[in-house]
Amino acid sequence: MKNVTIKDVAKAAGVSPSTVSRVISDSNRISEETKELVRRTMRELGYHHNAIARSLVTQKTNTIGLVMARPTQQAFANPFFSGIIQGIAAVTQKEHYSLILSSTGDYREEQEETLKLFRNRRVDGVILMSSRRNDELIDQLIKSGYPFVLIGRSPEHEGIPIVNNDNIKDTYDTVAFLLKRNYKKIIALSGPEEYIVSQDRAQGYIQALREHGNMDPEIICVADFKFEDAYQGVLDYIKENRKKFDAILAFDDMLALGAIRAIQEQGLRIPEDVGIIGFNDEPMLSYLKPALSTVRLPIHRMGEEAARMLIKMLNDDSYKGEEIILSTELIIRDTVR
Amino acid sequence: MKNVTIKDVAKAAGVSPSTVSRVISDSNRISEETKELVRRTMRELGYHHNAIARSLVTQKTNTIGLVMARPTQQAFANPFFSGIIQGIAAVTQKEHYSLILSSTGDYREEQEETLKLFRNRRVDGVILMSSRRNDELIDQLIKSGYPFVLIGRSPEHEGIPIVNNDNIKDTYDTVAFLLKRNYKKIIALSGPEEYIVSQDRAQGYIQALREHGNMDPEIICVADFKFEDAYQGVLDYIKENRKKFDAILAFDDMLALGAIRAIQEQGLRIPEDVGIIGFNDEPMLSYLKPALSTVRLPIHRMGEEAARMLIKMLNDDSYKGEEIILSTELIIRDTVR
DNA sequence: TTGTAAGCGTTATCAA
DNA sequence: TTGATAACGCTTACAA
Numbered sequence: 256m257k258n259v260t261i262k263d264v265a266k267a268a269g270v271s272p273s274t275v276s277r278v279i280s281d282s283n284r285i286s287e288e289t290k291e292l293v294r295r296t297m298r299e300l301g302y303h304h305n306a307i308a309r310s311l312v313t314q315k316t317n318t319i320g321l322v323m324a325r326p327t328q329q330a331f332a333n334p335f336f337s338g339i340i341q342g343i344a345a346v347t348q349k350e351h352y353s354l355i356l357s358s359t360g361d362y363r364e365e366q367e368e369t370l371k372l373f374r375n376r377r378v379d380g381v382i383l384m385s386s387r388r389n390d391e392l393i394d395q396l397i398k399s400g401y402p403f404v405l406i407g408r409s410p411e412h413e414g415i416p417i418v419n420n421d422n423i424k425d426t427y428d429t430v431a432f433l434l435k436r437n438y439k440k441i442i443a444l445s446g447p448e449e450y451i452v453s454q455d456r457a458q459g460y461i462q463a464l465r466e467h468g469n470m471d472p473e474i475i476c477v478a479d480f481k482f483e484d485a486y487q488g489v490l491d492y493i494k495e496n497r498k499k500f501d502a503i504l505a506f507d508d509m510l511a512l513g514a515i516r517a518i519q520e521q522g523l524r525i526p527e528d529v530g531i532i533g534f535n536d537e538p539m540l541s542y543l544k545p546a547l548s549t550v551r552l553p554i555h556r557m558g559e560e561a562a563r564m565l566i567k568m569l570n571d572d573s574y575k576g577e578e579i580i581l582s583t584e585l586i587i588r589d590t591v592r
Numbered sequence: 593m594k595n596v597t598i599k600d601v602a603k604a605a606g607v608s609p610s611t612v613s614r615v616i617s618d619s620n621r622i623s624e625e626t627k628e629l630v631r632r633t634m635r636e637l638g639y640h641h642n643a644i645a646r647s648l649v650t651q652k653t654n655t656i657g658l659v660m661a662r663p664t665q666q667a668f669a670n671p672f673f674s675g676i677i678q679g680i681a682a683v684t685q686k687e688h689y690s691l692i693l694s695s696t697g698d699y700r701e702e703q704e705e706t707l708k709l710f711r712n713r714r715v716d717g718v719i720l721m722s723s724r725r726n727d728e729l730i731d732q733l734i735k736s737g738y739p740f741v742l743i744g745r746s747p748e749h750e751g752i753p754i755v756n757n758d759n760i761k762d763t764y765d766t767v768a769f770l771l772k773r774n775y776k777k778i779i780a781l782s783g784p785e786e787y788i789v790s791q792d793r794a795q796g797y798i799q800a801l802r803e804h805g806n807m808d809p810e811i812i813c814v815a816d817f818k819f820e821d822a823y824q825g826v827l828d829y830i831k832e833n834r835k836k837f838d839a840i841l842a843f844d845d846m847l848a849l850g851a852i853r854a855i856q857e858q859g860l861r862i863p864e865d866v867g868i869i870g871f872n873d874e875p876m877l878s879y880l881k882p883a884l885s886t887v888r889l890p891i892h893r894m895g896e897e898a899a900r901m902l903i904k905m906l907n908d909d910s911y912k913g914e915e916i917i918l919s920t921e922l923i924i925r926d927t928v929r
Numbered sequence: 930t931t932g933t934a935a936g937c938g939t940t941a942t943c944a945a
Numbered sequence: 946t947t948g949a950t951a952a953c954g955c956t957t958a959c960a961a
Contacts, residue, residue: 271948273941284946303712304939307653310644311940312941313939334671337673358682375641376954539876599954614930647937648939
């Protein structure tokens, strides 16, 4: 059974292909009767538009891309990424856009893959995540004029379209909160420094201690946003320093989880001996015992806003995107006193 | 800056467009010198093929689709789905396919969306998840001859391409294991019955008890694969029956998590008073205390196999797909004695 | 080994 | 309000 094309419909309805095309786009220069006739014919023949052919002439794919590097993805542990994806997908769905998902091995591949999506004209725009220092990809996209929205931020690129939370402030506030709860010696537990998000949170932490605390900042920096790394890092720290802290601010829930384990194994009580706060609010960890206190990011919403912004940029040439900073929420559960 | 097309390259290289096209596909009826010349020219001009134009003539998109209904997605709790997606993405990446991800509101929409992907010629094939009884979508795809691979199975459709684990056997074995560990009264904790996976696991559970146990099967069936539902379900069960069981086999890790909470709240000890085993092996839950015992599914691998099979079907007309049944692994941690 | 030309299914331009 | 006709960028017979 061959595919029904616009020509088939035209012939069957006794009109020209262009008329059919106009009916499809609901042009107002077509009489109601003709529209009715053509629509009926389309239904009878089972016509469905060919997105490929349409794209070829309109030079639009109505598709956006999301590329992620696998290490990053694992690094942040899943729920964050799937939350973002869901948010994006919800919007693309509603706006009748398609979403192409591409998963690569490393950052290098991520760059290439992203550019390829554009060059091969598979997408009209992309959403970027996990920006780092000196992000070359962003340079390239800007230079080529390829539309994108960044979830996160890039200090070297002012004024580009981003969706983010204010990590510096959020971390600052969280440290201030711990101080107010009478924690005296707060250390930070960070993932890789190359990510902007790590840097921002470190900065907020340092700043808060400088202004309110009477201790020097101390950051345990582990190789990845992973349980094992955090567990080991904290364990080592405890052993080397024989404790010397009463709170840990982890820059990710998975890190917090690893920290909890290390702390408990050393016979310290949570939250009496040491308080812990994480970042993200993985739903699953709220069911833990002790339930994790955490800075909740509006993850799903971040995906939505990014998709919405990108699609708007795509359809409105005068709109160049903006900076959307979403607010977070400190969720206090069992791990702080 | 206009897009560089095959014609531009042809002109610059002093050959015809078809020659350029042949060089791209590395046809062996082109001399090495010409190839070299054309390739150099492509590089100089910065040529990149236009996937859309190519698709229009080849009638292939080199894209596969993955559609999921949001309720399903939330139901199963994230990690399962993102594991599958990652597996699929890894293969599509390697095979130079694109992956279109579509997320819909409900099953009805999921059907429509899937068919639309085919009708609008956006994809060459799709991967289906979460099959249920009387799955109309599968009927339609078969009728239309649209290629697909199912992750799971559909009892009404024998011989269709699927990737699955043997849920009946896996559950049977797990119950047998609990029996051997001297648990006497094992109840099952299931999600919605409409999913085939729920039915299969129920069947394995019932069968094992029939053959080895001396108790009647008893299944707590909750509305969704969610913590809250499981928690409430188990709590109610305990209160109504004043315990009367010493083990729970949960058909999903999230359900197990809910059960654990309910049980602990009622002052029962795990695993002394009641043993618990889940399904899936969410990585995060292995860090729990007590660490969850569970039936580990090769989730990532399932995604991979499905993608691999589909792509093979797409490229080899004589290959109609097959049934791949992957084996699982019982991971015993702290929640059974 | 290479070139010519038709066609994939649309939309867009220009006439009528 | 409608219809011809020319793109869009590529692949693929068919010729040469």
